[in-house]
Amino acid sequence: MNFPIYDLETARRTILQRRGWSETDYPDSLLDGIERIFGQRLTPEQAVARVLADIREQGDAGLRHWMERIDGVRAESVAVPSHQWDAALERIDPDLREALWAAADRIAAFHRRQPAHSWIHQDEDGTLGQLVRPLDSVGVYVPGGSAPLPSSLLMAAVVARVAGVQRVIAMTPPNRKTGRIPDVILAAAAIAEIDELYALGGAQAIGAMAFGTESIAPVDKIVGPGGLFVTLAKRQVFGVVGIDGLPGPTETIVIADASAHPGMVAADLLAQAEHDILATAILLTPSRELAEAVRDEVTERVTTLSRAQIIAQSLPARGGAVITPDLATAVEEANRYAPEHLCLSVADPWSLVPLVRHTGGVFVGESSFEVLGDYIAGPSHIMPTEGTARYASPVNVEDFVKRISLIALTPEAGAALSAIAARIADAEGLDAHAASARERIG
Secondary structure (H helix, E strand, C coil): CCCCEEEHHHHHHCCCCCCCHHHCCCCHHHHHHHHHHHCCCCCHHHHHHHHHHHHHHHCHHHHHHHHHHHHCCCCCCCECCHHHHHHHHHHCCHHHHHHHHHHHHHHHHHHHCCCCCCEEEEECCEEEEEEEEECCEEEEECCCCCCCCHHHHHHHHHHHHHHCCCEEEEEECCCCCCCCCCHHHHHHHHHHCCCEEEECCHHHHHHHHHHCCCCCCCCCEEECCCCHHHHHHHHHHECCEEECCCCCCCEEEEEECCCCCHHHHHHHHHHHHCCCCCCEEEEEECCHHHHHHHHHHHHHHHHHCCCHHHHHHHHHHHCEEEECCCHHHHHHHHHHHCCCEEEEECCCHHHCHHHCCCCCEEEECCCCCHHHHHHCCCCCCCCCCCCHHHCCCCCCHHHHEEEEEEEEECHHHHHHHHHHHHHHHHHHCCHHHHHHHHHHHC
């Protein structure tokens, strides 16, 4: 398998160069599939818009129509009763059950440490503050395309519970062969103590959560990763509901020096490259010797992996190694790229931490590798992608609360401040604003 090694300038023009949403080229196979379902050649954006419009206007009837057209599923109800979750929790392997509980406990413990509380300040002018209130309802989308992801359910639903959200629901597509939700997802739903679970995926799920139907109440915010159609749907319903972001394919940059273990670096890159053919797994290093050793390890190990065909597409096209002049340059390139995950496999990783500005999560040292973040470390693994780590954060308690400003001034302070407010209102030409303020001056 080809594991390319780039010089820095070439990498900046290729794998380190991001492409925006407007530059997406959809393959003919995708457009052909849309044409088969919709009867005409639509873009993915147009197809999603049609599905969402029908669900918004027709409710359950529109939902059932597109479930049958897209997924080949006929179902009067997509709700999965909670007794099935409990049964699945008892059915799964005890070791897996313990692992899921351990992950949930660590996720909850981490997020309970996050400050998100009301505050009130009183002085001679009166009282100012903020009231922090949890959202009433949240919908979690759980991907289920190529593999069930119970970890994604825990990483969102457990955090929402910690934040105090009253109603937490989840939607995930059923297995295409069995028509059922995998036991491991059902078990995670029981552990996370969600309120409702639906066997529903794709843009249909996003539409149902955003607009609601006769059988499904809408939510206030939708969180969780998904494929192209889920992401496009989230973008189109934003404003009707809140969203956590528009997640793209997974991204990992590993910064390593000559002290790094080539096998560990290779294992970390392969772990990310197996997600899908658009995954990004990049090594930045000043050591060409290490880059070549990692290439050899990748070439040898990939043949033993069950998802080798996916890796054989993603790693040569969107990954590889980049030779940098030094570690500081490597960190600066990582900041410019703003990856979802940034791993520091160097002799003194803490010396680089102060230089890190843009990433969803920084993994310090080889014992804190990214896969631990996927499952058990504690922080949510739902992190910003597509360069949004320049301004966005991983899913956390703040995603599930809102802040209400509290203003309670004394009459004396109100009168004194009214003169200032009136002066600014006059400058803006807002006479009624100014008059309202002057009513209090006297």
